[in-house]
Amino acid sequence: MTSLLDVQNLSVRFEVKRQSLFGKKSYLYAxxxxxxxxxxxxxxxxxxxxxxxxxxxxxxxxxxxDAHQGKITLDGENILAKQGEALRQIRSKVQxxxxxxxxxxxxxxxxxxIVAEPLNSLSHQTSKQKREVVDQLFDAVGLRPEQKRxxxxxxxxxxxxxIGIARALATKPELIICDEPVSALDVAVQAQILNLLRKxxxxxxxTYLFISHDLGVVQHxxxxxxxxxxxxxxxxxxxxxxxxxxxxxxxxxxxxxxxGIDPGQxxxxxxxxxxxxxxxxLPAGCRFASRCPIAVDQCFTDQPELKARQxxxxxxxCHLQ
Amino acid sequence: xxxxxxxxxxxxxxxxxxGVAPVIDDLSFDLNAGETxxxxxxxxxxxxxxxxxxxxxxxxxISRVSxxxxxxxxxxxxDASEDRLxxxxxxxxxMIFQEPMTSLNPVFxxxxxxxxxLRTHQKLSRRAAWKQSVELLNAVRIPQxxxxxxxxxxxxxxxxxxxAMIAMAxxCEPKLLIADEPTTALDVTVQAQIFDLLKxxxxxxxxxxxxxxxxMGAVAEMAERMIVMYAGRKAEYGSVxxxxxxxxxxxxxxxxxxxxxxxxDLSNERQDLLEVPGIVxxxxxxxxxxCLFASRCxxxxxxxxxxRPEEHQFSSDHSAECWHAVEYxx
Numbered sequence: 001m002t003s004l005l006d007v008q009n010l011s012v013r014f015e016v017k018r019q020s021l022f023g024k025k026s027y028l029y030a031x032x033x034x035x036x037x038x039x040x041x042x043x044x045x046x047x048x049x050x051x052x053x054x055x056x057x058x059x060x061x062x063x064x065x066d067a068h069q070g071k072i073t074l075d076g077e078n079i080l081a082k083q084g085e086a087l088r089q090i091r092s093k094v095q096x097x098x099x100x101x102x103x104x105x106x107x108x109x110x111x112x113x114i115v116a117e118p119l120n121s122l123s124h125q126t127s128k129q130k131r132e133v134v135d136q137l138f139d140a141v142g143l144r145p146e147q148k149r150x151x152x153x154x155x156x157x158x159x160x161x162x163i164g165i166a167r168a169l170a171t172k173p174e175l176i177i178c179d180e181p182v183s184a185l186d187v188a189v190q191a192q193i194l195n196l197l198r199k200x201x202x203x204x205x206x207t208y209l210f211i212s213h214d215l216g217v218v219q220h221x222x223x224x225x226x227x228x229x230x231x232x233x234x235x236x237x238x239x240x241x242x243x244x245x246x247x248x249x250x251x252x253x254x255x256x257x258x259x260g261i262d263p264g265q266x267x268x269x270x271x272x273x274x275x276x277x278x279x280x281x282l283p284a285g286c287r288f289a290s291r292c293p294i295a296v297d298q299c300f301t302d303q304p305e306l307k308a309r310q311x312x313x314x315x316x317x318c319h320l321q
Numbered sequence: 322x323x324x325x326x327x328x329x330x331x332x333x334x335x336x337x338x339x340g341v342a343p344v345i346d347d348l349s350f351d352l353n354a355g356e357t358x359x360x361x362x363x364x365x366x367x368x369x370x371x372x373x374x375x376x377x378x379x380x381x382x383i384s385r386v387s388x389x390x391x392x393x394x395x396x397x398x399x400d401a402s403e404d405r406l407x408x409x410x411x412x413x414x415x416m417i418f419q420e421p422m423t424s425l426n427p428v429f430x431x432x433x434x435x436x437x438x439l440r441t442h443q444k445l446s447r448r449a450a451w452k453q454s455v456e457l458l459n460a461v462r463i464p465q466x467x468x469x470x471x472x473x474x475x476x477x478x479x480x481x482x483x484x485a486m487i488a489m490a491x492x493c494e495p496k497l498l499i500a501d502e503p504t505t506a507l508d509v510t511v512q513a514q515i516f517d518l519l520k521x522x523x524x525x526x527x528x529x530x531x532x533x534x535x536x537m538g539a540v541a542e543m544a545e546r547m548i549v550m551y552a553g554r555k556a557e558y559g560s561v562x563x564x565x566x567x568x569x570x571x572x573x574x575x576x577x578x579x580x581x582x583x584x585x586d587l588s589n590e591r592q593d594l595l596e597v598p599g600i601v602x603x604x605x606x607x608x609x610x611x612c613l614f615a616s617r618c619x620x621x622x623x624x625x626x627x628x629r630p631e632e633h634q635f636s637s638d639h640s641a642e643c644w645h646a647v648e649y650x651x
Contacts, residue, residue, distance in 0.1 A: 049508040050479075156600045186363040187535050188597040191579035195593045213508060220581035220591065243583065257513035258583055259538030261565050271517065272510050274464070275478055 002076070003037035004207050005061065005175055010034050010070035012053075012060050016280050028279050030056040032231040033070075035306075038175070038224070043201070043208040045222035047215060047254070051276065052228040054211045058177045061209065062094045063087060075174055092122035092171035099180035101160035105152040111163050112138075112148035118170040137166040140203070141196060158189035165196065169204070177209045182217060194220060215258050219243055227251050230276055230287040233306055236315040247309065247316045250288050286319070294320055323395070324351035325496060325529050326375070331389035333367075333374055335604070336382075343387070343608040344370050346553040354496065355523065357530040359544035359561070361537065361576065365601045367553040368533045372499045374399075375531070376416055377406040394496060412442040415490040419502040421482035425474040431458070431485045432470030438492040457488040461518055480511035487518065494526050501533045516542055537577055541565060546638070549573045552602055552613035555632075559639030569633075569641040571618050572597070612644065620645045 012031040018024070031053040038044040046054045059065040061072055063079060072079050079090050095118070098104035105114055112134050119130045138145060141162040152160055161181065168176050178197065182190040194217065200206055212218050218225060225242045227235040227250065235248040246252050253270040272291045277283055283290065289299040298319050306317040333345035345367050352358050360368040373379050375391060377398060391398040393414065398406070418424040426434055435454035439445045445453060451470070458466035461484040474482055483503065490498055500519070504512035520543070523530060532543050540547050540561055547564060549557040549572060557570040568574045575597035599617040606613065615625040622645065630642045 049510060158600065186600075188363055188575060188579050189600065191594040191596050192598070194581070195596060198591075198593065215509070216581040216583050219583055220594065253510060255583065257509040259513075259516070259536070259542040261537045261541045261577065261582060269513065269517075271513065275480070 004040040004075055005038045005209070006071075006073040007037070007057075007061065008035050008071040008073075010057065010060060010072065011068045012056050012065055013068045026280055029068075029231050029282070030279070031060065034226075034228070034231075034233045036224075036226050036233065036236065038207055038209060040174075040207050041201070041205045042223040043210050043221055045210040045212060045218040045225045046228055047212060047218050047225060048228035049213060049254075049276075051230075051279070053231040054228055055179055057228075058096075058179055058209055058211055061175070062096060062177055063090060064096075088122065092118070093174045095168040095171060095173040095176050097161075097164050097168045097176060097178045097181045100184045101157055101164050102152075102184070104164055105160055107152050109151070110148065111143070111150050111152070111155070114152070114163055115166045115170055118167060122171050133170065134166075137169055140169065140200065141166045156189075157185050158192055161185060161189075161193050162196065165193075165200070169200070172204075175207050175209060177211070179211045180213070181210075183212070183214065190217070197221070215255060227254070230279060230282065232287060232317065233315075234288065234317045236306065238313060241314045245314070247314070247321050248288075248318050249292050249294055249320075253293075286317075296320065325354045325394060326352040327390075327392040328375075329390050329392070331371075331374065331391060332387045333370055333379065333384060334387040335370075335384045337604055339605045342604040344384070344553050344604070345374065346608055347389070348553075348555055349389075350548055350555075350558065352497070352529050352531065354529050355527045356546070357523065357532055357544040359532045359534060359540040359547040360550055361534060361540055361547055362550035362556075363535060363601050365552075366550040368550050369501055370553075371550075372416065372501050372531065372533055375497075375499060376410055376414060377401070377403075378410075408442070411438050411490075411495075412493045413495055414497045414499065415493070415495040416499040416501065417483070417486050417490050417503045419505050421479060421486050421506070422474065424486065425482060427474055430471050430473055431477070435470075435485070435489045435492055438489055442493050454488070454492070457492055458485065460491075460522075461485070461488045462514075463488075479507055480514065483507060483511075483515060484518065487515070487522075491522060491526070491528070495528060497529045497531065499531045499533070502535070503532070504539065505534075505536075512539075519543065535576075537565070537580060538582075549576065553607050554613065555642060556614065557641040557643075559635075563636065563639045569635060569639070569646040570614075570643045571620055571645075572614050573641075575617075612642075614643075 010031055011029060011033050013027040013029045016026045016028050036044060048054050060067045067080055082090050115134050115137055116130050119125060143162055182193050210221050222239055224238050226233045229250050235251045246255055253272050256270045270293060274291050277287060277290055285300040285302055286304050289295040304317045304319045306315050309316045309321045329349050331345055331348045332343055334341050335344045362368055386399045432451055432454045435457055436450035439450040439453050455466045455470050458470055463469050463481055463484055504515050534540060544561050547561050548555055551572050557573045564573060568577055578595035579597055581594060597617055602613055610629050611627060612625040612630050615621040624644050630644045632640050632642050633646055634640045
């Protein structure tokens with residue numbers, strides 16, 4: 001089966017300020033040699049702590065950051081090779097829903113103008129057609145027509161996120177990248193937005209790249225999950241096998257750290273000691289070794305490869321599995 | 322033995338452009354030493370206003386305690402002088418804020434900021450206070466505390482900053498620690514570290530904790546009793562165990578059901594999450610003689626929009642303010 005998005009060996013690096021004028025250039029590999037695929041109509045979630053490279057990977061997929069190495073194929077087209085007008089066409093196929101609905105909407109534009117903005121730059125429609133599209137979008141995300149003329153500050157956080165979602169849908173994109181779409185919202189409103197995202201996915205057969213640090217939300221939303229740590233994918237599996245048999249010690253630590261409400265179901269806490277390693281001077285071995293409760297000598301010298309250790313599609317980067 | 326903290330019929334008024342709104346409306350609770358009480362609710366429900374009132378830090382000119390009393394260790398706080406409040410704050414009652422980056426002073430080192438608390442309240446010498454702050458940083462498990470005490474806030478990670486905030490809050494071994502969303506800005510693994518730390522410290526020092534949060538998981542993990550706040554009022558109150566097992570107020574039920582919880586048994590059929598439709602009412606609707614949750618409630622009747630619900634006791638340690646909490650449960 002062919003995937004809508006196919007990312008192969010993607011690396012994204014940032015230049016770190018030199019120590020002196022003639023010092024050696026050093027780089028921070030925010031994303032280091034990762035691969036993943038998403039099928040049309042499905043959701044891939046990328047999970048990890050802050051600084052693990054989730055957002056960087058997503059930005060590279062939308063060509064908002066330059067990839068250092070690797071290949072990103074969207075719907076059969078190599079999007080890293082695109083330039084100019086062809087790149088603009090790609091932009092209408094990949095849209096973003098941002099984390100913070102307060103800072104991602106222009107406060108001086110009316111709601112209808114915000115939603116119509118992608119149409120103005122990425123499509124060739126008459127203003128009448130655009131108005132119709134905006135009307136349909138408002139309806140699809142559950143906003144009332146009379147709210148079109150309002151400014152962002154007149155909306156609540158959840159409603160603003162609905163505007164952000166309508167804007168992302170405007171160009172009928174192939175892929176929607178949801179970067180922590182609910183973590184800035186109140187709990188009761190989170191459920192409304194998550195339900196809306198799933199409803200839209202069913203209606204329009206949308207494909208989501210869903211970035212989150214909340215494992216509960218990820219379990220609810222995703223079909224496949226990639227767990228990232230320090231720029232590497234450490235575990236990659238479908239939803240069932242990841243949550244039923246989490247195998248990488250980091251995934252286990254993440255899962256056990258989530259406080260559950262059911263006292264009987266509480267997991268044995270795997271506490272991670274210390275902090276992550278310095279991303280500029282990464283250790284030679286497994287990047288998780290310094291905090292790993294079960295690390296052996298080999299973990300500090302050899303970097304584990306991401307490969308299938310159990311059944312078919314469940315990939316793990318760990319020497320001990 | 323009387324409780325460490327007693328709050329009786331507390332009301333707080335906030336002056337807005339639309340008039341005066343009761344942001345806290347007739348709130349009563351108490352807290353014993355060594356106990357953890359949690360406030361839960363959406364933003365705008367009055368959780369943080371309660372905390373500020375306890376600290377005597379309500380925004381001046383626009384808000385005031387309009388009725389009720391706050392009694393802490395036998396002393397009435399709401400008519401205490403500003404000087405007396407200064408003695409209490411940071412010494413007997415201290416607070417951890419949500420955002421550790423904005424609540425630490427960027428131009429002083431971490432060690433200086435902790436030492437300042439000790440020098441002010443315990444009259445320690447500069448040298449003794451510094452030594453003590455290094456020990457406190459060690460107690461909150463910051464590695465190499467001697468050298469890290471000389472770091473500025475920007476040189477620390479988010480989790481370390483929050484641990485430094487906790488060290489500062491605990492410097493004078495307060496009787497009451499107010500934690501206002503202490504882990505919301507942090508990663509889950511760091512959150513787990515902070516919770517373990519708070520539990521250890523509570524065991525060692527007998528500090529009572531008020532935990533303000535919107536995360537039911539955090540409540541179940543940390544607290545013995547909880548208060549669900551809605552629009553400035555107490556919607557439900559009781560032991561955490563009883564409420565999570567059998568929430569009585571429809572708002573509490575919504576709060577618990579609307580969050581996707583991790584389960585090990587998965588089916589391919591995923592139900593939609595239960596929604597609490599709508600949002601918290603705006604301030605101008607606060608204080609009306611009706612159930613303020615009625616507009617979002619599926620059980621509402623005409624009574625709900627005409628009369629404020631009375632508190633109904635389900636057991637000695639469980640009550641809810643809802644006209645229908647009894648009937649539709651059965």
